[in-house]
Amino acid sequence: MFDTALLLLILSSFLVIYRALKGPRVFDRVLAINFIGTKAVIILALIGFSYERPHFLDIALLYALINFVATIAFLKYRATGKLG
Amino acid sequence: MRFLLISLILFSFWFLLSGETNPILISSGIISSLFITYLSGDLLISEGKVRKNVHLYIKFLRYIPYLIYEIIIANIDVVYRVLHPKMPIDPVIVKFNSELETDFCIVTYANSITLTPGTVTIDVGKKRDFIVHSLTSKYAESLLTRDMEKKIKEIENV
Amino acid sequence: MIELKEIIAGLFIFSGCFFIIVASIGIVRFPDFYTRVHPAGKADTMGQILILTGLIVYEGLSLISIKLFFIICFILIVNPTATHALVKSAYLSGLKPWTRKKEND
Numbered sequence: 095m096f097d098t099a100l101l102l103l104i105l106s107s108f109l110v111i112y113r114a115l116k117g118p119r120v121f122d123r124v125l126a127i128n129f130i131g132t133k134a135v136i137i138l139a140l141i142g143f144s145y146e147r148p149h150f151l152d153i154a155l156l157y158a159l160i161n162f163v164a165t166i167a168f169l170k171y172r173a174t175g176k177l178g
Numbered sequence: 179m180r181f182l183l184i185s186l187i188l189f190s191f192w193f194l195l196s197g198e199t200n201p202i203l204i205s206s207g208i209i210s211s212l213f214i215t216y217l218s219g220d221l222l223i224s225e226g227k228v229r230k231n232v233h234l235y236i237k238f239l240r241y242i243p244y245l246i247y248e249i250i251i252a253n254i255d256v257v258y259r260v261l262h263p264k265m266p267i268d269p270v271i272v273k274f275n276s277e278l279e280t281d282f283c284i285v286t287y288a289n290s291i292t293l294t295p296g297t298v299t300i301d302v303g304k305k306r307d308f309i310v311h312s313l314t315s316k317y318a319e320s321l322l323t324r325d326m327e328k329k330i331k332e333i334e335n336v
Numbered sequence: 337m338i339e340l341k342e343i344i345a346g347l348f349i350f351s352g353c354f355f356i357i358v359a360s361i362g363i364v365r366f367p368d369f370y371t372r373v374h375p376a377g378k379a380d381t382m383g384q385i386l387i388l389t390g391l392i393v394y395e396g397l398s399l400i401s402i403k404l405f406f407i408i409c410f411i412l413i414v415n416p417t418a419t420h421a422l423v424k425s426a427y428l429s430g431l432k433p434w435t436r437k438k439e440n441d
Contacts, residue, residue, distance in 0.1 A: 095342070095345075095346050095349065096349075098350075099349050099350065099352075099353050099387070102350075102353040102356075102357060103353065103356060105357070106353075106356050106357045106359075106360035107360070109357075109360040109361065109363075109364055110360045110363055110364070112364055113363050113364055113372075119369055119426075119431065121369050121422060121425070121426045121431070122369055122372065124422060125363070125369070125372060125373065125376055125422055126363065128376075128418055128422070129359070129360070129363065129376055129380060132380065132384060132411070132415070133356070135384070135407070135411075136356075136384055136387050136388070139387075139388065139391060139404070139407070140387075140391075143391060143394070143395075148400045151400060151403045151404065151407075152195070152403075154407060155195075155403065155406065155407055155410075158407060158410055158411065158414070159410075162414045162417075162418060165418050165421070165422070166418070166421060169421050169422065169425045172425065172429075173425050173428065173429075194399070194402050194403075194406075195403065195406075197399045249378075249382065250382075252378050253355060253378055253379055253382045256358070256359075256362065256374060256375050256378050256379045257355070257358050257379060259362075259374075260358050260359075260361055260362035260365065260366075260375055260379075261358065261361070265365070265366070265367075267366075267371060268435070269368075269370060269371055269433055269434060269435055270435070271433060288420070289416045289417075289420075292377055292378075292416045292419060292420060293377075293378065293381070293416060296374070298370070298373050298374060298377060298419065298420075298423060299420055299423075300420075300423050300424060300427045301424050301427060301428075309427070311370050311373075311423065311433065313371065313374055
């Protein structure tokens with residue numbers, strides 16, 4: 095069950111990589127990368143259940159935080175030209 | 179008092195995430211939650227705002243079932259529009275003013291617009307002017323009838 | 337022998353996968369940035385919440401399901417916010433939205 099769901103999620107990530115490579119504007123690329131990052135959270139949680147090692151959930155929680163901060167930091171850098 | 183409350187919240191969060199009962203680890207958890215409260219406690223709960231807003235949070239709970247219903251409708255709608263071979267979309271941008279007053283309600287309204295069918299909030303100005311992107315003009319009209327705004331207005335009125 | 341719990345969890349997980357795949361098809365298929373935001377902001381959030389709810393049903397009540405619940409709360413707050421930040425910065429940089437009329441001219 096978990097393995098099939100993992101395969102489906104990886105398939106959808108590959109579909110979105112097309113948009114990240116081709117996207118005409120930079121925002122399309124950021125949208126695609128943010129989408130893949132949120133998929134990575136779900137994939138990590140599913141890996142934890144599939145191998146019966148619940149410590150993967152801590153990594154998933156941390157990755158959710160970092161992914162959000164990365165998106166906001168990129169947009170701020172693009173809007174203002176600095177990160178301070 | 180506020181200092182102790184925030185560090186208690188942080189410590190219970192730490193305990194729920196770690197689940198350790200070893201005394202050394204628990205003392206290190208207490209020390210780190212006190213230290214973090216000293217560094218950035220003002221960001222979590224700013225002074226004097228909590229007691230004023232408690233009734234808002236309680237009334238907000240009554241709004242949640244309606245929001246969940248709208249989210250499910252929105253998702254079925256998006257799935258229909260994505261999988262339809264002709265893509266029945268005709269995007270428009272709408273601008274309108276809102277009558278909501280408190281910051282909490284404006285944020286709730288903007289996020290609800292994003293989560294409900296066919297509409298995404300682009301910007302909220304300082305004079306509470308909303309700019310909304312809508313997939314079809316039908317959804318833009320349903321936004322201008324202000325059904326959802328009335329529901330949120332009920333939260334605001336004491 | 338498959339238990340009832342596993343069947344319910346499987347239903348949640350696979351319907352979540354369906355929503356996520358539809359969202360990725362929408363991102364590839366829609367014509368411009370503003371319309372791509374719609375599937376990414378809605379169907380994506382719904383799919384993630386469904387999958388994590390399925391995992392909670394599978395696990396039962398324990399410390400792990402509390403962690404999953406934290407992830408769900410976090411996603412509910414963060415995903416509309418990230419979408420809003422993206423659209424706002426695109427709008428401020430002057431990106432014009434695509435309309436049906438331009439295509440017909």
